[in-house]
Amino acid sequence: MASAFTALLPLAPLHRISPVNSARRSFPCPRSLWRSRVSMSVSVGSRSSVANDALFQDYKSSTAFLFPGQGAQTVGMGIEAQNVKAAAELFRKANEILGFDLLDVCANGPKEKLDSTVISQPAIYVTSLAAVEVLRAREGGQNIIDSADVACGLSLGEYTALAFAGAFSFEDGLKLVKLRGEAMQDAADAANSAMVSIIGLDSDKVQLLCDACNEEVDEQNKVQIANFLCTGNYAVSGGLKGIEAVEAKAKSFKARMTFEYSLDIPWPFVVRLAVAGAFHTGFMEPAVSRLEVALASTEIRTPRIPVISNVDAQPHSDADTIKKILARQVTSPVQWELTVKTLLNKGLKKSYELGPGKVIAGIVKRMDKSVEIENIGA
Structure with missing residues (x-):
């Protein structure tokens, strides 16, 4: 399958469009955004789950770590990471889990192979977390990592953000992402x-x-x-x-x-868009049950910092709630616009895009040119 979100994010001409009002405390919520947000709410079950999920209710967002989604992949990514031992180790571990040489595909392509859903999703996940290690290795990098008070990821990037925040291990996250890519590909193949x-x-x-x-x-x-x-x-x-x-x-x-x-x-x-099918709609329903089974056997811990969900643009701390949301994410609209608006309203000043591409930086700058954002590649 071809790249899922490269064409989905054609931001090159958008710099020519005048930006929206950059005031941080008055972003409107369009009716369609609100309608989608309400219709995609996730049932969390018991009252205790709701209570356990309130840890990050009043989170701040002065410094955000942002992780890209499918479509950010590019041939040549991952090469820089090999200069940092901890980052290179992530690719070695990935090879054992995936059963093929991920770095070879990332570094050398061919592009058609790297763009396939089953390859690009693990590739972006690993490269993005390798970028964290590249940042950690530079002078003052650990202080920057420690300063992050919120993490977000675009679609697939939500898994990367959760791994960064310690909700699950690198290995468990990669296994989930591998299955997610396979399940989404299979669901797309079954529909016109x-x-x-x-x-x-x-x-x-x-x-x-x-x-x-x-x-x-x-x-x-x-x-x-x-x-x-x-x-x-x-x-x-x-x-x-x-x-x-x-x-x-x-x-x-x-x-x-x-x-x-x-x-x-x-x-x-x-x-x-050069995609296999209708991602983030009911057409992906066959993937949900497979994700539910995999998530049920995965240990998920409370993230150390808030991680914003693509489903409802809210942070969640309860493990069962996070599992439910991740399973439904593939059929739910991605609420990235609302997520960024919320971060801005909560005082976002500095952000880092970690991983391949600069799509997220383009979106953030489009919404508020005053926000400082740095790209950390690998």
Whole structure:
């Protein structure tokens, strides 16, 4: 399968769009964001679970560690990590768990192999945690790591963030990520579905577009917003006929954004994503039960710092709750826009993107240019 989220995050032209208001305490929550957040809430079971899950209720976010998701992979990643013993050791351990030479694929490709879901997800997980070790090895690096008071990860990156925060071991996390990639690939193979990235519309407009398309297709071809990335950058997933309807109708939904420069492309800009299927929708339901089984046998501890969930943009401390959320994450829309807005409202000043690519840095800067962000590669 081709790269899942590379095209999903085409941020290159977005620097030409005027940024949203950078005030940190007044970010609005669009109706479609709220609607999705409510509909994807996770049942945590007993009252004791709810009580145990309140540890990070009043968390702060002055310094955030941010981890990339699928699509950030690039041939050549992992090479720098070999200069740091602890980082190189992670690749050695990964080879034993995965049963193949991960570093060879990361460093040499071919790109088509690295882009496949079953390879790219473990590759990004390992390389991102290797980047933590690269940071730790530099002068003052441990102090920077100790200063992190919140961690987040985009989709797959949530597993990396949880491993960084000590919720599970590197080895257990890699086993989960390996299974996650395989399960998502198998679910995609069983369905006739697709994804598109829509650039230049706000979330309410994209929701209206989905609603209009869903009136024309049957239940198996319904579409929905699958990734709320940042203002003007959303991904829609669904059945193939529904996605084709989105592509046909999108141009009639005019953008309500201010452009600093005149671009030689029509807005909104719609691009079919090179993915196996409709990630973060009900099309991934077959993957849930496999993840539930694997999570049930995995030891999960309370993270040492808050880790923000993609499902509800909230931190969780109860192990059973974290397991439930990770299982449902593959069928739930990614609430990255709401996550970043919340971090900004809670006083985010400094952030680090650890791992391949600079997608997350682009999103954060798009939402607030004043936030300092540093990329730590491996």
